[in-house]
Amino acid sequence: MNEKLVADIANAVLYEGYMLYPYRPSSVKNRQRWNFGVVYPKAYSELQSGADNWFMQTECLATGSSSLRLRIKVRFLQAIAKTVGELKTPLKEWTGNSRNECEQDFHVVETLQVGDQSLQTWQEAIEREIVVPPFGPGATDRASRSVAQFFQAERELEPVRAPSGLFSAVIVRTKGAIGVQVESAIERLQDELFKITVRVSNVTDTSGSTSVSRDEALMQSLLSAHTILGISGGEFVSLLDPPDSLKDAVSACKNVGTWPVLAGEEGQRDGILSSPIILYDYPQIAPESPGNLFDGTEIDEILALRILTLTEDEKSEMRSADDRGRQILERTEALPPEHFMKLHGVLRGLRPAGEEEQP
Numbered sequence: 001m002n003e004k005l006v007a008d009i010a011n012a013v014l015y016e017g018y019m020l021y022p023y024r025p026s027s028v029k030n031r032q033r034w035n036f037g038v039v040y041p042k043a044y045s046e047l048q049s050g051a052d053n054w055f056m057q058t059e060c061l062a063t064g065s066s067s068l069r070l071r072i073k074v075r076f077l078q079a080i081a082k083t084v085g086e087l088k089t090p091l092k093e094w095t096g097n098s099r100n101e102c103e104q105d106f107h108v109v110e111t112l113q114v115g116d117q118s119l120q121t122w123q124e125a126i127e128r129e130i131v132v133p134p135f136g137p138g139a140t141d142r143a144s145r146s147v148a149q150f151f152q153a154e155r156e157l158e159p160v161r162a163p164s165g166l167f168s169a170v171i172v173r174t175k176g177a178i179g180v181q182v183e184s185a186i187e188r189l190q191d192e193l194f195k196i197t198v199r200v201s202n203v204t205d206t207s208g209s210t211s212v213s214r215d216e217a218l219m220q221s222l223l224s225a226h227t228i229l230g231i232s233g234g235e236f237v238s239l240l241d242p243p244d245s246l247k248d249a250v251s252a253c254k255n256v257g258t259w260p261v262l263a264g265e266e267g268q269r270d271g272i273l274s275s276p277i278i279l280y281d282y283p284q285i286a287p288e289s290p291g292n293l294f295d296g297t298e299i300d301e302i303l304a305l306r307i308l309t310l311t312e313d314e315k316s317e318m319r320s321a322d323d324r325g326r327q328i329l330e331r332t333e334a335l336p337p338e339h340f341m342k343l344h345g346v347l348r349g350l351r352p353a354g355e356e357e358q359p
Contacts, residue, residue: 019033056256075227078175158173
């Protein structure tokens with residue numbers, strides 16, 4: 001499996017919709033976030049009568065012998081609540097004692113200007129990954145693996161120093177606890193045909209929660225969740241274009257909240273990306289793209305030119321709200337003119353025109 005090709009498209013999926021143009025929290029389209037690949041806590045899902053999934057399931061087929069080995073990796077984002085606090089009394093030093101005092105000595109604000117820094121309350125994210133140890137069927141008709149992982153709740157305070165030299169603000173980053181169960185199985189359907197199932201469940205304990213709002217549930221959800229499968233000693237079967245002999249078996253595969261496609265170099269069948277976004281087999285990132293813009297359906301040239309037309313105030317908000325937004329701005333402003341020409345249009349190849357069909 002070409003791991004770089006798979007990683008490139010998987011990262012694009014991971015951050016699809018993370019922040020949309022004009023890349024500012026004040027933009028209406030960025031008010032409601034995390035719309036792809038959300039796996040909610042089970043208790044919240046049940047309160048919604050199952051309308052919001054608490055698990056994601058991938059089912060696909062593979063051909064091979066008993067020596068077949070399967071590799072599974074689950075990736076997702078975890079939301080971080082970033083809040084800005086204004087200190088009631090600025091501090092000369094930031095020590096362990098002053099930090100404890102600070103906990104009781106600030107009030108949360110939406111925005112705060114500290115010197116040339118514009119601080120904003122916002123939601124960031126951290127990447128999470130769960131790896132299932134490789135396994136295969138051996139001589140049995142069914143083999144399975146189960147992996148549970150718990151990510152603890154955390155709260156961190158980052159002091160902000162004003163031009164006067166005093167600490168006048170604090171950035172508080174809070175992560176909720178998340179529990180994830182990954183259950184995977186290989187089932188022999190015929191001598192050299194196997195069905196693979198990977199079920200990713202959000203088993204977070206929310207019994208102490210008093211809120212049922214979506215915003216609260218998202219803080220303990222898997223965001224942009226997807227699964228990467230690799231195989232040795234066998235080949236995956238395309239679910240989009242299976243051979244006629246396997247169409248019935250493919251139709252019996254049940255995928256929930258995800259869309260498995262072949263990934264890597266075209267023609268190879270040792271990798272699958274199970275994505276929350278509908279893709280074709282062997283999706284790729286255009287080589288001319290200078291970097292992720294969090295919207296794989298847009299044209300890089302259009303977004304880049306729009307970014308350059310932002311006002312200085314808009315750029316300041318984009319720069320200060322989120323590090324990934326700042327990176328987009330800095331990268332776009334540094335693009336040389338010749339790179340914009342590459343984005344304008346690319347001829348991928350030529351082929352002779354076919355003869356017109358006769359009526």
